[in-house]
Amino acid sequence: MSRLAFITGATSGIGLATARILAENGYRLALAARSKERLEQICVEMEDQYSVHSEMFVMDVREEEQINAAVNQCIEKQGIPDILINDAGLARGLESYDKTSVPDIKQMIDTNIRGLFLVTHAFLPFMIKRNTGHIINIGSTAGLYAYAGAAVYCATKAAVKTFSDGVRIDVIQSDIKVSTIQPGIVETPFSEVRFHGDRKRAESVYEGIEALHPEDIADVILYVLSAPKRVQIADVVVMANQQATGFMVYKKNG
Ligand SMILES: NC(=O)c1ccc[n+]([C@@H]2O[C@H](COP(=O)([O-])OP(=O)(O)OC[C@H]3O[C@@H](n4cnc5c(N)ncnc54)[C@H](OP(=O)(O)O)[C@@H]3O)[C@@H](O)[C@H]2O)c1
Numbered sequence: 689m690s691r692l693a694f695i696t697g698a699t700s701g702i703g704l705a706t707a708r709i710l711a712e713n714g715y716r717l718a719l720a721a722r723s724k725e726r727l728e729q730i731c732v733e734m735e736d737q738y739s740v741h742s743e744m745f746v747m748d749v750r751e752e753e754q755i756n757a758a759v760n761q762c763i764e765k766q767g768i769p770d771i772l773i774n775d776a777g778l779a780r781g782l783e784s785y786d787k788t789s790v791p792d793i794k795q796m797i798d799t800n801i802r803g804l805f806l807v808t809h810a811f812l813p814f815m816i817k818r819n820t821g822h823i824i825n826i827g828s829t830a831g832l833y834a835y836a837g838a839a840v841y842c843a844t845k846a847a848v849k850t851f852s853d854g855v856r857i858d859v860i861q862s863d864i865k866v867s868t869i870q871p872g873i874v875e876t877p878f879s880e881v882r883f884h885g886d887r888k889r890a891e892s893v894y895e896g897i898e899a900l901h902p903e904d905i906a907d908v909i910l911y912v913l914s915a916p917k918r919v920q921i922a923d924v925v926v927m928a929n930q931q932a933t934g935f936m937v938y939k940k941n942g
Contacts, residue, residue: 694718694762694769696749696807697776699726701876702826705902706773707734707742709910717742718762718769721776749776749803750795759810768814768821771913774804775826777844779882782837793840800844805851812855812864819862824909825852827870829927833934842934845870849923856922865920867912872927873937875899896939900928 693710697703698719707717711734719727719734719742727744734740743765745758762769777800780792808823815821830838831845849868856866879890905926912921930938 690714690716691770692716692718692766692768693771693773694720694811695773695775696720696747696803697826699723699730701878702871702874702902702905703773703775704730705906706775706909708738709903709906710913711738711740711742713910714740715771716740716766718745718766719743720745720747720758722746722748749807750798752806755803755806755810759807763814768818769811770820771822771824772808772811772815773824773826773909774807774848776803777826779830779838779841779878780884782882784837785839788840796840796844800841801847801851804848808851808855812859815864816859816862820864822865822867822913823852823855824867824869824912825849826905827852827868829870829872829925829931829934831870832925833936835933835935838935853922856920863917867921868923869905869908869912870923870925871900871905872925872931872934873897873899874902874905876902897928897930897937900926 693715695703695707698707699721707719711717717734717740719730721727724746731742731744734742745762747754747758780795781788825848827848828845830842831849834842852866852868875894879893880887883889908924908926915921
């Protein structure tokens with residue numbers, strides 16, 4: 689039977705592009721996010737475009753009960769995933785830490801750290817029992833290089849990298865692989881979410897630079913997943929051509 693990938697954040701951007709490329713390559717899919725309507729549309733797309741039957745899991749990664757329910761349902765309906773892609777995540781706001789709102793701080797920590805940790809915690813024992821599995825965590829160059837106005841977001845992404853490294857140690861005796869993908873600037877709805885729906889401000893982030901496409905990151909994920917059993921790609925940092933660190937980008941028009 690073809691390999692099963694459970695993807696959080698599957699309704700948009702990098703998660704959606706990854707779902708598409710995996711469907712194209714014959715993977716079975718378990719797709720999770722908060723938006724039921726988008727998940728329904730994407731499941732139809734997977735069936736129509738790629739003849740792939742996927743299951744959807746309406747799940748907020750900040751809610752432990754929803755995580756446990758989704759994990760149990762997935763195992764019941766589709767089996768233990770061969771691959772877990774922890775993509776759900778977000779930045780909220782771009783202002784100095786003293787001006788960052790407490791709800792924004794909590795949402796970033798609860799989604800990017802707590803949610804990712806708990807989803808992994810729910811699936812890992814099953815993978816260990818089977819001695820196989822591949823966990824792919826989506827970090828960010830923001831986790832490697834802090835930038836102004838993003839102390840919390842950068843810290844959450846640093847946590848993702850360190851968490852991956854720690855789990856990789858804990859499963860060293862098994863055949864389970866753990867990989868962190870650390871993208872630079874990728875043009876997705878990410879900035880619109882960050883600026884609380886301010887589309888104009890979000891668009892300005894990508895003006896004057898050719899940002900990565902979500903498909904570029906999906907290609908990397910497919911490559912990481914396709915490596916032979918002996919090969920564990922631990923970390924991948926992928927930047928746009930005109931990007932040098934987390935937020936240092938060269939813009940053609942200043
Ligand atoms: N875009 C970039 O420049 C960039 C760079 C480096 C790293 N990243 C990372 O890449 C990942 C994906 O970002 P993206 O750029 O593809 O952004 P995006 O298009 O906004 O996608 C974010 C996804 O996360 C889901 N999500 C958000 N909060 C959630 C929650 N509480 N529970 C469950 N799902 C939730 C969203 O679905 P629902 O709204 O339906 O729940 C959506 O599917 C994030 O972890 C982000 O930090 C992005």
